[in-house]
Amino acid sequence: MPKKPLIEEVNKHIYKNSISFHVPGHKNGHVYEGTTEFKNFLKNDLTELTNLDDLHHSEGVIAEAEAKLTNLYGSIQSFFLVGGSTVGNLTMILATLNRNRKVLVQRNCHKSVFNGLKLINAKPIFIAPEISEHLGVAGGLSLESVKAAIHQNPEAKVMILTYPNYYGEIYDIRKIIDFAHGKGIIVLVDEAHGAHFQLGNPFPTSALKYGADIVVQSAHKTLPAMTMGSWIHVNSSRVSIKKIKEYLEILQSSSPSYPIMMSLDGARSYLEEFTANDIKYTITEIKRFKTMLLKIEGLKLVETEDPLKLVIQVKGGCNGKIFQEVLETHGVFPEMSDQKNILFILPLLKSSMAYPFEEATNAIKQSIEKVSHLKNENRKVQLHENKSCTTLEISYSEMDSYKEEYISINKAMNKVSAETITPYPPGIPIIIRGEKITNTLIDLLNLCIENNIKIQGGKYLSNKQIAVLV
Numbered sequence: 001m002p003k004k005p006l007i008e009e010v011n012k013h014i015y016k017n018s019i020s021f022h023v024p025g026h027k028n029g030h031v032y033e034g035t036t037e038f039k040n041f042l043k044n045d046l047t048e049l050t051n052l053d054d055l056h057h058s059e060g061v062i063a064e065a066e067a068k069l070t071n072l073y074g075s076i077q078s079f080f081l082v083g084g085s086t087v088g089n090l091t092m093i094l095a096t097l098n099r100n101r102k103v104l105v106q107r108n109c110h111k112s113v114f115n116g117l118k119l120i121n122a123k124p125i126f127i128a129p130e131i132s133e134h135l136g137v138a139g140g141l142s143l144e145s146v147k148a149a150i151h152q153n154p155e156a157k158v159m160i161l162t163y164p165n166y167y168g169e170i171y172d173i174r175k176i177i178d179f180a181h182g183k184g185i186i187v188l189v190d191e192a193h194g195a196h197f198q199l200g201n202p203f204p205t206s207a208l209k210y211g212a213d214i215v216v217q218s219a220h221k222t223l224p225a226m227t228m229g230s231w232i233h234v235n236s237s238r239v240s241i242k243k244i245k246e247y248l249e250i251l252q253s254s255s256p257s258y259p260i261m262m263s264l265d266g267a268r269s270y271l272e273e274f275t276a277n278d279i280k281y282t283i284t285e286i287k288r289f290k291t292m293l294l295k296i297e298g299l300k301l302v303e304t305e306d307p308l309k310l311v312i313q314v315k316g317g318c319n320g321k322i323f324q325e326v327l328e329t330h331g332v333f334p335e336m337s338d339q340k341n342i343l344f345i346l347p348l349l350k351s352s353m354a355y356p357f358e359e360a361t362n363a364i365k366q367s368i369e370k371v372s373h374l375k376n377e378n379r380k381v382q383l384h385e386n387k388s389c390t391t392l393e394i395s396y397s398e399m400d401s402y403k404e405e406y407i408s409i410n411k412a413m414n415k416v417s418a419e420t421i422t423p424y425p426p427g428i429p430i431i432i433r434g435e436k437i438t439n440t441l442i443d444l445l446n447l448c449i450e451n452n453i454k455i456q457g458g459k460y461l462s463n464k465q466i467a468v469l470v
């Protein structure tokens with residue numbers, strides 16, 4: 001039985017020096033002159049040839065690779081995704097919700113969740129997350145807020161959660177899943193940042209183990225998969241596998257990328273062969289890195305539950321964005337930063353694999369010397385409404401009958417936003433089209449403008465204008 005069925009079959013094809021009279025048009029890289037790494041890479045970019053199976057009707061090597069994935073995660077059935085957790089989130093929503101129905105949604109979900117809700121004109125009941133004290137960012141849900149939302153909306157039969165957050169913080173999702181199941185509610189979990197939770201202690205426990213009905217994970221975020229490589233796990237008989245397959249076929253390309261699928265096969269195998277010793281080694285290396293960092297004056301480390309996430313702060317309070325820019329000039333590229341925090345995603349290392357932690361420590365030391373005099377000039381801004389449940393002011397089905405108009409954001413209080421405005425990363429919208437604009441939201445928008453934060457949506461935000469529905 002092959003260990004990496006898809007990778008091995010593609011390799012066999014490449015070694016045959018086959019002559020391509022098929023798509024893609026780069027003809028196994030042939031049309032590119034000379035020998036370059038890119039040209040070599042393109043040899044893997046094949047298509048549904050004899051023996052290479054078909055993602056949308058898998059019965060050969062892709063079926064074998066997906067069966068190994070299912071087996072590893074212990075789900076009912078797991079599927080490769082070539083469009084990221086984005087396509088997984090859209091699929092789980094479309095496959096479980098009917099149009100125009102109420103659905104309970106953690107408010108700090110990724111934008112793909114909101115896009116899915118829009119596609120089916122859902123009536124979302126947003127549940128406000130707790131704010132994490134250390135980091136000052138949106139975290140998980142409390143059982144109390146979930147109970148209240150369910151009590152007020154007994155018609156809602158699906159709940160969408162995000163676990164963990166971008167920074168690796170978790171919450172007591174088990175109790176929430178159990179409570180929801182007790183009320184006959186299906187629980188869908190965006191676990192984009194938790195593909196490695198399968199390793200168990202000392203990593204947090206996956207929502208799969210707690211019985212979530214569907215779990216979506218970005219293998220490319222913490223496992224060695226290529227960007228866009230993700231997977232969706234169907235974990236209960238409350239979900240129709242037929243519908244999941246149907247939407248995966250609708251939403252994903254009919255020519256899915258072989259390099260991405262091969263990298264999923266590779267990432268699964270990497271995880272499967274990751275031993276207790278490898279875990280020990282990774283954790284020891286992370287500790288060693290942290291010990292070196294702790295010796296740097298002016299640097300503060302913030303631990304979250306996920307050992308692969310490392311958050312650093314500058315003690316004087318320098319804005320995280322500014323520190324990130326300086327770090328990058330020293331060759332260290334973090335995942336993201338906000339007003340306060342810089343987030344590093346650390347590698348899963350097999351025993352004795354070296355990683356340039358010393359070099360990174362030196363670069364961080366040199367960078368901090370340049371910013372430690374900077375003070376925190378950030379205003380304190382409330383992150384979320386005090387209300388634990390909110391909803392859209394104008395529903396998805398009514399929105400299109402409204403016109404749009406740009407007005408000054410400082411005059412937008414109580415108007416309804418015509419734009420979804422999302423800082424990226426982390427990709428959690430501050431305002432969703434159809435939501436009422438409150439003082440808190442205006443504050444957050446001003447803060448984004450002041451801090452020059454990378455935004456998706458908000459066409460004229462830099463001119464302090466927002467589109468509203470009229």
Ligand SMILES: Cc1ncc(COP(=O)(O)O)c(C=O)c1O
Nearest residue numbers: 083084085086110190192218427
């Ligand atoms: C919580 C969360 N869900 C979903 C996504 C989308 O994942 P992908 O990039 O794999 O499409 C992201 C991306 O950052 C995310 O942070």
